[in-house]
Amino acid sequence: xxxxxxxxxxIVRQMRNLMREPIWVVMMxxxxxxxxxxxxxxxxxxxxxxxxxxxxxxxxxxGIVCMNAFxxxxxxxxxxxxxxxxxxxxxxxxxxxxxxxxxxSQVVRAAITAVIQALILLIVxxxxxxxxxxxxxxxxxxxxxxxxxAAAFAGISHGLALLLRRPASMIATSNMAGLPLMFLSTIxxxxxLMPGWIRDISRFNPVNWGVQAARNALVxxxxxxxxxxxxxxxxxxxxxxxxxxxWCFRSYQQSI
Amino acid sequence: MDAIVADDLRKRYKDVQxxxxxxxxxxxxxxxxxxxxxxxxxxxxxxxxxxxxxxDSGRAVVAGHDVxxxxxxxxxxxxxxxxxxxVDWEATGRENLLLQGRIHxxxxxxxxxxxxxxxxxxxxxEAADRVSRGxxxxxxxxxxxxxxxxxxxxxxxxxxxxxxxxxxxxVAMWVEVERLAAQESLTILLTTHYLEEADRxxxxxAIVSRGRIVVEGTPEELKAGLRGALVTVELGDVNGRVxxxxxxxxxxxxxxxxxxxxxxxxxxxxxxxxAIPHILSALDGGGFEVAAVTTQRPSLDxxxxxxxxxxxxxxxxxx
Numbered sequence: 001x002x003x004x005x006x007x008x009x010x011i012v013r014q015m016r017n018l019m020r021e022p023i024w025v026v027m028m029x030x031x032x033x034x035x036x037x038x039x040x041x042x043x044x045x046x047x048x049x050x051x052x053x054x055x056x057x058x059x060x061x062x063g064i065v066c067m068n069a070f071x072x073x074x075x076x077x078x079x080x081x082x083x084x085x086x087x088x089x090x091x092x093x094x095x096x097x098x099x100x101x102x103x104x105s106q107v108v109r110a111a112i113t114a115v116i117q118a119l120i121l122l123i124v125x126x127x128x129x130x131x132x133x134x135x136x137x138x139x140x141x142x143x144x145x146x147x148x149x150a151a152a153f154a155g156i157s158h159g160l161a162l163l164l165r166r167p168a169s170m171i172a173t174s175n176m177a178g179l180p181l182m183f184l185s186t187i188x189x190x191x192x193l194m195p196g197w198i199r200d201i202s203r204f205n206p207v208n209w210g211v212q213a214a215r216n217a218l219v220x221x222x223x224x225x226x227x228x229x230x231x232x233x234x235x236x237x238x239x240x241x242x243x244x245x246x247w248c249f250r251s252y253q254q255s256i
Numbered sequence: 257m258d259a260i261v262a263d264d265l266r267k268r269y270k271d272v273q274x275x276x277x278x279x280x281x282x283x284x285x286x287x288x289x290x291x292x293x294x295x296x297x298x299x300x301x302x303x304x305x306x307x308x309x310x311x312d313s314g315r316a317v318v319a320g321h322d323v324x325x326x327x328x329x330x331x332x333x334x335x336x337x338x339x340x341x342x343v344d345w346e347a348t349g350r351e352n353l354l355l356q357g358r359i360h361x362x363x364x365x366x367x368x369x370x371x372x373x374x375x376x377x378x379x380x381x382e383a384a385d386r387v388s389r390g391x392x393x394x395x396x397x398x399x400x401x402x403x404x405x406x407x408x409x410x411x412x413x414x415x416x417x418x419x420x421x422x423x424x425x426x427v428a429m430w431v432e433v434e435r436l437a438a439q440e441s442l443t444i445l446l447t448t449h450y451l452e453e454a455d456r457x458x459x460x461x462a463i464v465s466r467g468r469i470v471v472e473g474t475p476e477e478l479k480a481g482l483r484g485a486l487v488t489v490e491l492g493d494v495n496g497r498v499x500x501x502x503x504x505x506x507x508x509x510x511x512x513x514x515x516x517x518x519x520x521x522x523x524x525x526x527x528x529x530x531a532i533p534h535i536l537s538a539l540d541g542g543g544f545e546v547a548a549v550t551t552q553r554p555s556l557d558x559x560x561x562x563x564x565x566x567x568x569x570x571x572x573x574x575x
Contacts, residue, residue: 002361005358005361006358006359009355009358009359010355013344013347013351013355016346016347016351017344017346017347020346020387021346083344086341086342086343086344086345087338087340087341087342088342088343088344090308090338090340090342091336091338091342091356091403092359093307093308094306094307094308094331094334094336094338095331095356095359095360096328096331096332096359096360096361097359253308253309253310254309254310256303256308256309
């Protein structure tokens, strides 16, 4: 009980602090739109890219939703670095606050942020003629995929934040890992157009699990079995990475 | 009963032996000062006692709980005000306090009452609902202390509570700590590298140097351990005979370390009150006119120098 209360209040803190950074809120809303409008226009004439969707924007929308969630999760550890720099974490560590609660509050913040951004993207998508073929369930799956994707990578990001503890190291690591993971997925192009070796690797890429689930729900409106498995895999990944981040507190505490 | 027991704590960071066998005990309700220059091991000692980090060896018991075996029990019993402010800048003073209380399992009306009480205590009532990013250094520090007190801890750790404060805010903080110390059953462990701070606030002091405790006692005991006082005689009309006057003083029983500075002659004596009449009559006999006499008890500065063989100010500046 105590654990859930602590996690709850820590999440309240996260969301409240987020809302108090107006620039961040503006960024949170505009950045995904820029991706969607830019990529959607850039590749709109390339018919084979649609891979069964009625327009490239429709094909792209679930991809951008997931890319955005994944990047958001990947960068979310910067908040942990700020908390470390301001010694808020040290203060929490000298209280009975559960380390997992501290991590989960950050992970949940990343997930909620991703869901808000996904909703904005979907609504703009509708205006551009995108249809969610999976209906209400389709909406739920797209939002779940974005939440879990953000959460899974937020766990990694917070673990790294506790290990690296410096913004410059975080930026370098996130960039190094982020772009390859993005291009080793079906965010921009469908499986059919991928070289064989990328297709093989993409199966093990959590980013791709999210994209496949979201695209099944939005573009194809079906294939719920594999879609469910993708979501479960992401849930398992979130559990693993959150445990990893919690474990990283040990390393941090050894260093102080 | 002892509120804090540290027993042979040792900890090594890569190439620094931060703690080299730290042992001391703090009685319940006592204000205990760990005094030493930066890098002496004070903060590492506090971080070990507050469960923030673990010692390589040794044992520590805080509020009756072993810090290694039952860290969560220790955490429930202590308030920790770290050297660096732990205020959440994006939250208001009140929100900072409420969250800390909730982490400790407090809720509802009792929590709200406690928060109001503390805001009053540290004089932040008017700023309570402003985002703390805009607080001054002194305000953040006072909020830190209030945060450490929300759950009514038995033991409060204050790690360098006045470092970085201007002199006015520092004195205000001293008054604050004295008020807290007057509260029943709150044990306070204070670290400081200000000698005057330890002298004013702590009932007992341990001097820490290079990861060890070199001496421990009440400030009075430590100063008395140096035996004696510094007597300063201001001569009236000297006519270039200051050195002669100094020689007269050197002839007085038990006077040592006699020195001259301008019209002043200084001497160290075992007992100021007993020595002054002898010094005065000797000077009078030599035909010297005395304008004023003062005695000064040894300071913790002298104590530090005596026990570590190093000058406090130099050591602190060099680190």
